Amino acid sequence: MALTIDVNGEQRVVEADGETPLLYVLRNDLKLKGARYGCGAGQCGACTVIVAGKAVQSCDVPVAAVVGKAITTIEGIGRNGQPHPLQQAFIDEQAAQCGYCASGIIMAAKALFDAHPGAGETEIRDALARNLCRCGTHHRILRALRRAQERMAR
Amino acid sequence: MTNAPIPRKLPGSLETNRALDRWLRINGDGTATVFPGKVEIGQGILTALVQIVAEELDIGIERIRLAPADTSYSPDEGMTSGSRSIQEGGMALRYAASEARDLLLQRAARKLGASLEQLTVANGVISARGGESVTYWELASDDLLRQEATAGIAPKLPAHHSVVGSSAMRLDIPAKVCGVSTYVQDMELPGMLHARVARPPSRGARLLTFDESEVRALPGVAAVVRDGDFLGVIAAREEQAIRAQRRLARSATWEETASLPESMDPRYLLQMKSEDEVISEKGDAAGAARASRTFSAEYTRPLIAHASIAPSCAIAQFEAGGYTVWTHSQGIFPLRADLVKVLGVEEKRIVVIHVEGAGCYGHNGADDVALDAALLARAVPGKPVRVQWTREDEFMWEPYGSAMVVKMSAALDAEGNVVNWTHDLWSHGHSTRPGPKDGANLLAAWHLAQPVKAPRPGNPPLPGGGSHRNAIPLYDFPGQRVTNHLVREAPLRTSALRSLGAHANVFAIESFMDELAEAAGADPVEFRLRHLKDARARAVIEAVAAKASWKHRERGDGTRGRGMAFARYKNLGCYVAVVVEVEAANEVRVRRAWAAIDVGQTINPDGVINQTEGGIIQTVSWTLKEQIRFDRERVTTRTWDDYPILTFAEAPEVEVVLVDRPDQPPLGAGEGAQGPTGAAIGNAIHNALGVRLRDMPFTRDRLIAAIARQ
The missing domain is CATH 3.30.365.10 (Aldehyde oxidase/xanthine dehydrogenase, molybdopterin binding domain)
Structure with a gap:
């Protein structure tokens, strides 16, 4: 069936069963591959996007549930060559090894900073409670988030 | 010129x-x-x-x-x-x-x-x-x-x-970081179909029945493939493949056997048949005569998963009798050699192309899923078939880092110097990668109606070694004997996990060195230097002690404490010394870590630092939290809930000092920190609380039990 969803400010029509997890609609129908598949159970955060201002694990949400809500993906905040301050901070701090978790973490952090620009260390770490990193890049990522936060505050 | x-x-x-x-x-x-x-x-x-x-x-x-x-x-x-x-x-x-x-x-x-x-x-x-x-x-x-x-x-x-x-x-x-399509998981080819495999519930399970017609009738299903105990489904859309796989798994009945050890305690290894080899021996009668006190201790590590953040994935296309396979394998040529054996075609008919995956940290499901994709692609000639393992597939079927048991003993002379040292280790093999001479090291190959069998598992040879990697101490002891007890038959498949046996061997050596230093009334840094001639080894220990402002015989305060450890990876690679600070109340938290690393000539300093930081943080996770769980039939670790890893709330701050040696040959940096980090944590806990944890992972229950025994 045809559904219309609002992705990165555009109305997109997709032919998908309403129960289909948002992640597969983004990746396979809309070719937005930045939300990555990690667990399919909302436990690792690799697929995090922002829905109506909140960080959401897109593998765990049926597409029918996000009709009429603003969805923002990593592709919607900046592009390679014109990165968002959060993405630029990851580059500046070289805050990646394999990078698979990065887009989900950036989206979780964006949702946090949009709501709480002055979030402290504990709030930042807590906001990433549902984001896993396996390479052990945690403290570089935290450094990048603090750097981005400072830049966005200016 | x-x-x-x-x-x-x-x-x-x-x-x-x-x-x-x-x-x-x-x-x-x-x-x-x-x-x-x-x-x-x-x-x-x-x-x-x-x-x-x-x-x-x-x-x-x-x-x-x-x-x-x-x-x-x-x-x-x-x-x-x-x-x-x-x-x-x-x-x-x-x-x-x-x-x-x-x-x-x-x-x-x-x-x-x-x-x-x-x-x-x-x-x-x-x-x-x-x-x-x-x-x-x-x-x-x-x-x-x-x-x-x-x-x-x-x-x-x-x-x-x-x-x-x-x-x-x-x-x-x-x-x-801009979300560009990068990984094989993101790759898409024209006309591509999506597939999943319904794996057996346990090792050695035989497929009895399943309902093909029911699954075949589901929306989008293009083919159901069964070959012996290998069962998979191909569909037009990814969510259709997932649904069909679930239905297939539900409909299948299997005959299972209780093939796994009775206990998850790594000491099950001691009950199994081992091949014993003395890999280092030197005697010194004068030294032995000086022995005044002897000590012994036993250390263990459980089965640990690679647990890549991205479950394995591959795409294969079968056309005109040949295969093209897109894979995140660590070895495209060895993978091709095994595919030749299983698919029964000539080497020139298989092209294997590497596309990046997420971090793998060793031999995970990357190669296995490539064979899955090739087997399924055969059912739909001309169509590219993408197989994405689920999280559960990866936890249940990836080859694990082996469980290990290490028994140490040593003698000190009256001055507190080590005069004799023995190290006995029990482990399964640490290398069952594709590309062996006989057989094939690919999961589905063993499940086919006409299987290609797995070769005998084993180890890479010394000096690098596998289970015996880093078992021979770098210290200059007058007498020593190191024995590798290889338990070749593994109830669960084991293979290369970052640093192989070095994690457990260095954990044992460096924990034991701290125990001996304590008995000798010596400072841990001074005690190591006293037994070490290698100038580069001494330099990294001194560098990390300086960076961390290590104090002579410093003591923890009952909650916080610090510990140090050292190794030269494989005894021929990079030198790494680590200091960690832990906070141990009811559970262990690593708050900070410092490291010094010498990789010879440094190609990219920040790259070396990034690898070392990552190695430390990942090893904190292994050491504090990780263990694959199983019952007599099945692996019971299925999700991240069953296998918690270090979170952002728990991640330590890390500082790395590079000891650059531009005139020395460059050495790899990715695996030097694992061994020292595990031991440094154990040493820091002892420094903080006076209790010694010798069984990884250092869980809350184990810490509380150790405190109660004190």
Whole structure:
């Protein structure tokens, strides 16, 4: 069936069963591959996007549930060559090894900073409670988030 | 320009891949293409290789293009593993590039009528003294590098390096953090179908019945494939494949056997048949006579998962009797060799192409899923088939890092010096990667109606070793005996996990050294230095002690404490010393870590630091939290809830000091920190609380039990 969803400010029509997890609609129908598949159970955060201002694990949400809500993906905040301050901070701090978790973490952090620009260390770490990193890049990522936060505050 | 004597053996992988144009091409458009046989697994290797080539060719990094590793044209460099990529791939490219530069200079000399000595190069422009110039790109032609490498042109001296030794930014990070399609998981080909495998519920399970017609009738299903105990489904859309796989799994009935150990305690190894080999022995009668006190202790590690954040994935296409496979395997040529055996076609009919995956940390499901994809693609000729393992597939079926038991004993003389040392380790093999002489190391191969059997599992040989990696102490003890008890038969498949046996062996050695230092009334740093002649080893220990402001015989405060540990990876790789600070109330938290690392010549300092930080943080997770769980039939670890790893709330701050040695050969950096980190945590807990934890992981329950026993 045809559904219309609002992705990165555009109305997109997709032919998908309403129960289909948002992640597969983004990746396979809309070719937005930045939300990555990690667990399919909302436990690792690799697929995090922002829905109506909140960080959401897109593998765990049926597409029918996000009709009429603003969805923002990593592709919607900046592009390679014109990165968002959060993405630029990851580059500046070289805050990646394999990078698979990065887009989900950036989206979780964006949702946090949009709501709480002055979030402290504990709030930042807590906001990433549902984001896993396996390479052990945690403290570089935290450094990048603090750097981005400072830049966005200016 | 000097002519070096031609080495009998060519450097690194050049020895086995001698055609210069397998490594490098100079293009007419102002670029050079590098063809590495080593692959990116999140460690930043491609950036380091580009730096090496840019340095030797005297061109900017931005002029270099990278060709993906592909069995149809890439040099065969075996596996990207063992922290050997710089030594093997990097050194091959260094010599190939210096020879290519020389060939270009010779052409330029002829063209400009100048002698070689009169020429200089800047970013690919060759200039003669009179001001005439010509570019690499003008001189390039298809036949330029169509010759055998000689390694006869000496690379630049380290003192002349400007690109090597600098922290060039990783080439791959901007695209990754901007969500660009990067990984094989993201790849899409025209007409591609999605597939899933319904794996057996346990090892050795036999498929009795399943409902093919019900699954076949589900929306989008293109094929249901059964071959012996291998069962899979292909569908048009990904969510349709997932639904069909669930239905297939639900409908299938299996006959299972209770083949797993009664207990998850690694000491099950001690009950099994082992092959025992003394791998180091030296005796000293005078030393033995001085022994005044003896000590012993036993240390264990459970089965640990690689637990890549991305479950394994591959795409395969079967067409005109041949296969193309896109994979994040660490070894495209060994994988092809195993695919040949299982698929029963000639080698030239299989092309294996590398596409990056997430970090793998060793041998995970990458190769297995490639075979799954090829087997399923056979059912839909012409169509690319993408197989994505689920999280549960990966936890249940990836080969684990082996459980290990290490028994130590030692004697001290009256002055508190070690005069005798024994180390006995029990472990399964640490290498069951694809590419063995006999059989195939691919999961589905063993499940087929006509299976290709697994070869006997084993270890890479010493000096690097597998289960016995780092079992021989680097310390200078007058008497020692090290024995490897290899338990070849493994109830659950085990293979290479980052650092192999070094994690448990160094954990045991360095924990025991602290126990002995305590008995000798010595400071842990001083006690190690006292038994260590190797100057580079001493230097990293001293460097980390200085960085962490280590105080002589410092004591914890009942909650917080610090510990240190050291190893030289494989006894021939990088040197790493680590200090950690823990907070241990009801559970153990690592708050801070400091490390010093010596990798010889550093190609990319920030790359080495990033690998070391990551190695430390990942090992904190292994050591505090991780264990694969099973009952008599099945692996019961299925989700991240069953296998918690370190979270952002728990991640320590890490500071790394590089001890750069530009005149020493470069060594790998990816696996040096694992052993020392595990032991440093145990030592810090003892320093904080006075209790000694010898069984990993150091869970809350184990800490509380140890405190209660105190």
